[in-house]
Each structure stands twice: as C-alpha cells, then as structure tokens.
Amino acid sequence: MTYDVAIVGVGMTPVGEHWETSLRDLALEASQNALKNAHFSPNHIDGLVIANALGGTLSYQNHISALIADYIGLRGIEALRIEAADASGGLAIRQAALMIQSGIAKTVMVLGVEKVTDVVGSRRNTGLASFTDVDYEAAHGSTPTALAALLMRRYMHDYNLPLTVFEGFSINAHANGSKNPLAMFRNTIKRGKFADAPVVATPVNLFDSAPEGDGAAAIILTSTENAHHHADSPIIQLIGSGVGTDTLALHERKDMLFLHAVNLAAGRAFSQAVKNPQDIQVLELHDSYTVLSALQLEAAGFAPRGEGWKLAFDGIIEPAGKLPISTFGGLKARGHALGATGIYQAAEITLQLRHEAADNQIPNAKVGMALNLGGLGGTAVAHVFERID
C-alpha cells in the first residue's frame, strides 16, 4: 500500500519549564497554532489523536483525549490517546494516518503534549523510569539515563573509542538550537569543552543527555487530495512509515549495541516509501542520548556498525553536511517533551520541506525522515515525508 496522507498544518509551543501553564493550556496553544497554520477551523477536524506519555503518572490525569478535545474546541469528536513512552508521538501520527487511509476520517489533528513540571525530584524520575522494564530494571534503581550510560560504556569498550567521539552530536544540536526561538537551550557548546561537562551517570554527561521539558506540538493530517484542494503551498506527503519493537530490558537483548526496533521500523518505512538512506536530506532522530544517536544511524542504515559516531566526527550531520540531523536543535537543545517529541520532529521536517525553516533551513530539502524512540529503543517509529511541488 501507499499512503494518501499529507501534513497541512503545524503548531508548536516552546519546550521548557512552563510552570504557569497546565497540560490542557499547552495543548490549546499548539492546536491553535496548527489550525492557524493550516488555515483551518475546528469544524474541519474529524478526529483527534493525543500523544502523551506521563499525564497519568505525573499529573494523575488520564482520559485526556476527551478532556483536550473539549478544551480545544472539538467537543464530541472521535478522540484517543496513544502511549508508548517517548515514542507516543510517532505512533500517534501512524494511527492518525490510518484513520485517513481507511476512509473513516478526512482530516485528523495529532497533538503531542507533555507536562513534566507538575512534579520534581524522585517522583519525576519514577515517571521517566516507567519507560523501562519496571520489574527488572527500575526496581533495581536504574533510570533511562543509567541504562544509556551502560550502552555508552559498552559502545566505547567494544569499539575502543574515547568519550570525545560523541562531541559532534551535542555541538551540532546546540548550534542548531541557538537559531530556533522555540528551543529550550539556545547556548552553543564550544568544541573541546564537551568532556568537561558535569557527569550525570558515568560516562553520560550533561551534554550527552537531552533535557525533558514541558511542551506541545500539533500537526494536521488530511488526504492528499484534500491537501491539494486547500493549499497554495507545496504538499508535504507522508510516503512511508514503520514501527518496530524490542525488549524493554537491555539485558534481554542478544546484542545491546544493535537497535533492532529501529532496524525494523526504518526498513519498513524505507520499503513503503521506496527510498533508501541515501535519499534522506534531513533527518530528525531521537537524540535523547548521544550514544542512541550513533546507534540509530547504524541500525537505520546510515552508517556501518560501530561507525555511527563518525557522521558526527566528520561533520556529516551538520547543516552543511550530507545528512543534517537535529536541525532545530533536536531533543538535546530544542528539548525533549517526551510524548510530544515525535510530533515536534514531524512539524520540523514539514517546515524544512516547505522551505519555511528560516535560520534552520537545509537548502532544497525535498525528502525528510523522523526516527522516534520509546525509552532505550523498546519501540521505534520511522516516518518518511516528501515535498510534492
């Protein structure tokens, strides 16, 4: 099958610590931005898919699909929430596309929203640890960051590499984030300063790990036919998508340094899109930890095993390189709004392919990809988008 689905509107809030803004108000802001961007009104929307990871865990608010539908002016509409840790956003886009593809909806809003500042300290860590295998990992005190540290140490050991090979990922993310008004961190990281950053969980330091933040992002999907009818600008079409899963627990994986879920998801998306890694001109990957960036580049076919880091080391991932990544700052600098991250990625790819990315524009981008992970790669979602002039 081929998709017949296009993105016709995007809206985002800044990612950050929005202490004064509730979950529903973040959602409202993003949804209104997306409607305005699409020149749509609420009565154009037939369905609402919410991506949210921790509403039930941190804010004790479940059932937010109906709650938000009502709050953003869509009372009565079909609405659901999808959760798979920080891969919620990518999965929500997938299901929304199927609603259109199957004919039950013409136009669907996909809205990712996350509110982490309702709690601080150990309760927030309990929330983040809920992305791992709680009985076998979190119960022993491990967190996603601690598990990323195990992965990173194993990577450095197996391939005999120093910590500094990861430097390029953070420098690129922060350089790009510095030009994005919605980014959580807009400071740049000086080359050579990476290894001096305070350690979070050896060897992961502050520059390796993305900050979680509050935020909301919305995209509006419609049938390609409807998109052509409404838009005077080029159409950004979803041409391929794939989902893969793996064990949550790292110790259950035969080969910890191969992200099997990413390999499955990317393979399925490339196959459907009839594209290969060489066709991708802009890539938003899930850089929650630098080691995960390297491993994603390898598992998705952008680099050989053990050589993902070279794409950062050689500048290939920078805006002027062959495979620009994290072009608005990525999770690292734009900020990681957990369940909303997959929607931020799709919105950013849309801006790139529309050539509306302002200071973050990758010249002439026509084909882009988003890779969205849950936890340490228990879930992976890949989407390929193409500009149709």
Place this chain on the structure above:
Amino acid sequence: MTYDVAIVGVGMTPVGEHWETSLRDLALEASQNALKNAHFSPNHIDGLVIANALGGTLSYQNHISALIADYIGLRGIEALRIEAADASGGLAIRQAALMIQSGIAKTVMVLGVEKVTDVVGSRRNTGLASFTDVDYEAAHGSTPTALAALLMRRYMHDYNLPLTVFEGFSINAHANGSKNPLAMFRNTIKRGKFADAPVVATPVNLFDSAPEGDGAAAIILTSTENAHHHADSPIIQLIGSGVGTDTLALHERKDMLFLHAVNLAAGRAFSQAVKNPQDIQVLELHDSYTVLSALQLEAAGFAPRGEGWKLAFDGIIEPAGKLPISTFGGLKARGHALGATGIYQAAEITLQLRHEAADNQIPNAKVGMALNLGGLGGTAVAHVFERID
C-alpha cells in the same frame, strides 16, 4: 465505508483480585487463550494493540505495548497502547480494525489488561479519579462513584423515581454472572434486597456500583476474507463502529442526564452497520453504575428519555427478554477490569454470536452490540457485530 474485519479468536482470564499475578502474566494468559481459540500461532499476528488504563498510574509501568509484545512471544511486532480511561478497550478494537482495513496489517491482536491490586486504598482511588477532570473534579475530592451518585440523585429527582427502580440491573447482572466461571461475583441478589445494600456514596450502594478488578482479555481480528479461509465455524464480523466524546466534567454538560458521547457513538455505529436499536439481540453495555445503564439505554436509542430504568423493571434486559444485557454478568458481576472491559465485552458478544456461550447463551443471537464508556461518559465507543453463517 464498510468494515472488512472479523473476530477469529477470544481469550479471557477471570476478573478478580489476582494478587499473585503480574500485569504481564495476566496479559500472557489471555493472549495464549485467544491464540488457542483461533487456532493461530504468534507468527500469524502482524500487530498488537494494548488497552490499559492505569499501568502508568498504579504500577508506574508505561510503555507496556513493547513490554507485553516481547513477553507474549511477539518481539519485534508493531505494538501500541491506547488509553481513554475505561473506554480504552473499545478504542483499541477500533484502531486495530483500522490497521486491517487500511491494509497495513492482516491480523491484529487486541489485548486489554488491567492490574489494580498493585495498590490499595487512597492510591487506587487517585487512579480511578484520574478518569475524571482532575483539576476541576478530583481536586475537590470527587471520585467516579461520587459523580455517579450526583447523576443518580438527579435522575431520581427529575423523573420522580425511588431508588428501587434500578434494582433490576443488578439482579440481572448477578443472575447472569452466577453462571459465568470467569465472573468476579457469582452470588445472586434477591429481589427486594437491593435497597438494603451498604451505601457507597448516597444514593449509590454496593449493588449499584461495579467492582474494579484485575483481568485481561484478548481478541484476534483479521480480514473477513482471511477469517473465511481459516475458520470452519461461523464468522463474527465487525459491521459498525463509532466513537464520541463529551466533557469529562459533569458540571460542563448542558444536560447531565443525556450521555451525548453515547448518542454520537451509537448513532455512528448504527449508521455504518445499517442497523437500528430494534436489530440488537444482545447488548453488552457499560454498567459501571446502574444509573449509567439507564442513561446509556436512553442515549443509544433503546428507550425514551427518562425511561431506561423501565427496561430493567419490566425484565426486558433479562436473558429471556427482548434486549438481554450484561449476559455474562457485565461490569457489575463479571467484574470491571477497566481498560480491559471493552475487550471482555467484544469477547462475550463473540461467544454469544457463535452460540458458544454455554449457560449464558441467548438463543439464536445473530447481531450484538457493545457500548464501552470512559469515566462518566467523557468517551463512548460503540461496536456492532454480526454472525455470518
């Protein structure tokens, strides 16, 4: 559009207090029962949709779609979790059907699982209250039961009715549950004893409100063509489905005694199925509270406004009546496994239409309906199934 989707396997655990069984083990048991029932092996399954309401809130385990996929023998498969309080199950069936309808999957398992006995007391109540509007309802101390009490009192006041008019719902549910080996409560309720039950929140008493319990239920959906190919028994086809939403907060509704989401969902499902209420021979509705049963019968078109209670009073909802409901005990006696309830309903309808319901069989049932609610009706999902001989 018409659906081209059928149920080819069902599996359930008993609903109850499974103190010794974890969330993933409950899921495993139901999934194995469903595979066995369908005569399928795990490699027949292309996708897994999990329905779960409170894993992230009570067990601090999110991301259970990949976790359970791996644990039940489906590592690598496309998997997601859907949550809309206790309407999660119905919504999961809807999205799984769309996966098949759109052509991206041939066979999908829908697995509802809930584990409430990880916590007791006020923490469990916080979880249940997460189905309501937390900022405006739960923050003031209200729970779903307290809100149901407001609804019930209003119903009794507006229609000038005594408490005892609700008696028939509970008597029917427990009579049916007494014949179901998977039911949480198998005792019967004697006529006339209803009003003596201990009060939970005036006027809601123990016989009005369904008990939450641990449990898991799975159904296997496949294309109708594939179902005909595999099965020697009759095909149980999904012929209509609909979703509606409403405000979570009761005080935001213009008319508290009209379940607008149910009206939308049922209307959409009937329309797609080209059926009307008179065609339904067996109905599994969401009897979490007796007053909700009455209100659902009214909003879905089975009774005029203010007269839903009469269907219980006159015995129409009993197995020998014109519109049997809660035929395996319903939420009240089979037990309310929250996010899994919508899957229990679909599994039970399937058994009825296959004429495999043993002591709970409604003779010659060919068309059945499931109505699944989130909270006090913030979300409603309706499904219509038909036996194709």
